Amino acid sequence: MVPSPGRVPFEVLVEHHGAAMLRLCRALVGFQEAEDVWQETFLAALRAYPELDDGANTEAWLATIAKHKATDHHRRGARLPAPMPELPEAADPGSAVGLPLEAAELWTLVATLPPKQRAAIGYHYLAGLPFARIGELLGNTEAAARRAAADGMKTLRARTNGDLP
Amino acid sequence: MTTTHTPEFPTLAALGSPEALAFDDDAVGRLSRSLSAAAEAEGLVDVAYRSVDTPVGPLLLAATAAGLVRVAYAVEDHGAVLELLAKTISPRVLKAPKRLDTVARELEEYFAGTRRVFDVPLDFRLATGFRLNVLAALPRIGYGHTASYAAVAELAGNPRAMRAVGTACAKNPLPVVVPCHRVVRSDGSQGGYLGGAVAKSLLLALEAGTRG
Known part of the structure; x- marks a missing residue:
């Protein structure tokens, strides 16, 4: 146990970033798998927390861990046939009770976007990361990340307006 | 200091409705409880805490693996006490009530007048x-x-x-x-x-x- 000047209790991190990270995980791996990835993310973060640099941006740090956990998750699931996106209610009765229909439908639409677009939207609009950082996470550039998010948002806008199937 | 992001863009507005946010908060509450349990099982909770309501107000209880390390009155500011524990013992501070079940029960008995001595392990590392x-x-x-x-x-x-x-x-x-x-x-x-x-x-x- 190492004393850490400036480090807040881990519970505070969960309280402050838990919901945003859950939404990010949903964008990265879909609604049904998000909770597992969230757990793995926060457990890994807790393990590494004492070694985190003081003054580090904890949100960007958590988002990076979420990215790794989502990648692990995709790798594990790679051998399985890719499931068609379903409405969350169908997947896990109980866990989605109380989720408004509009939100459920939007999550389903997000799941239909190409992975980079989903990720860019998740990192920027749901986790609040700047595009320069997102470019690094996606292995491309700030401009490419910005474009991916814009393209994804455009598709979502069109689909929520019923302009696209 | 809160940096929680809620979707506030028209296209994503459905994710930021009060009902959707309440749903997410419930989910996070449930997830953080199972996170605590998983972290306890892996020995990753250096300081576990909970609070109990007593006739002298809410008391914060915090324990390391060695034993009860801190009891704090509300006037001491529980948030500030936890921040100090994070700095002086370990930042792996999690709400993990289970570890404090015994002392919580003993305090309840004490305030009911049926217990005279506490017999939980104590960690005196904060006093020298x-x-x-x-x-x-x-x-x-x-x-x-x-x-x-x-x-x-x-x-x-x-x-x-x-x-x-x-x-x-x-x-x-x-x-x-x-x-x-x-x-x-x-x-x-x-x-x-x-x-x-x-x-x-x-x-x-x-x-x-x-x-x-």
């Missing part, structure tokens, strides 16, 4: 030197009894260190469980207390059997 001697001596003042600062100084092995006894009591990391409330002035008046005068008189009345 003479302060530690004082804390070690305090349980020798029996339930329902009081002792003067001078008497405690003597019990702690330094009869002239009355002021240091006062400091040790004022900084007791484990109030109620380590009974600094039983230390009073030699003229019989109650003296100060880290949890406030009202809490001290309530504890003394409880132990005297005159609380009613």
Whole structure:
């Protein structure tokens, strides 16, 4: 146990970033798998927390861990046939009770976007990361990340307006 | 300091509706409870905490793997106490109530008048030197009894260190469980207390059997 000047209790991190990270995980791996990835993310973060640099941006740090956990998750699931996106209610009765229909439908639409677009939207609009950082996470550039998010948002806008199937 | 992002863009508005946010908060509450359990199982919770409601107000209870390390009154500011624990012991501080079940039950019994002695393991790492001697001596003042600062100084092995006894009591990391409330002035008046005068008189009345 190492004393850490400036480090807040881990519970505070969960309280402050838990919901945003859950939404990010949903964008990265879909609604049904998000909770597992969230757990793995926060457990890994807790393990590494004492070694985190003081003054580090904890949100960007958590988002990076979420990215790794989502990648692990995709790798594990790679051998399985890719499931068609379903409405969350169908997947896990109980866990989605109380989720408004509009939100459920939007999550389903997000799941239909190409992975980079989903990720860019998740990192920027749901986790609040700047595009320069997102470019690094996606292995491309700030401009490419910005474009991916814009393209994804455009598709979502069109689909929520019923302009696209 | 909160940096939680809620979707506030028209296209994503459905994700930021009050109902959707409430749903997400519920999910995070459930997830953080199972995170605590998983973290406990993996030995990753260096400081576990919970709070309990008592007749002297909400008490924060915090424990390391070695034992109960901190009991704090509301006036001490529980958030500030947890931040200090994160800095001095480990930042792996999680709300993990299970580890504190036993002491919570013993406190409940104590406030119900059915328990006189606490027998949970204590971690005294937040007190050192003479302060530690004082804390070690305090349980020798029996339930329902009081002792003067001078008497405690003597019990702690330094009869002239009355002021240091006062400091040790004022900084007791484990109030109620380590009974600094039983230390009073030699003229019989109650003296100060880290949890406030009202809490001290309530504890003394409880132990005297005159609380009613």
